Amino acid sequence: MGFFSSAVETLQTLVIALGAGLAVWGVIxxxxGYGADNPAANAHVR
Structure with missing residues (x-):
């Protein structure tokens, strides 16, 4: 039972780390995306 408990704790840590990484990636x-709101950024297209 100790091995099972340890495995569950390890999986929880991995899931939390994966969620944190996805959250950081989403914020970035x-x-x-907000950089596209600047009309001057598209001046070279004309």
Whole structure:
């Protein structure tokens, strides 16, 4: 039973780490998306 408990704790740690990584990636993507709101950034397209 000790092995099972240890495995569950390890999986919980991995899931938390994966969730934190996805959260950071999502925040970065949101911040990058707001860069498109600047009309001057598209001046070279004309």
């Amino acid at each position: 993507n949101l911040l990058e």
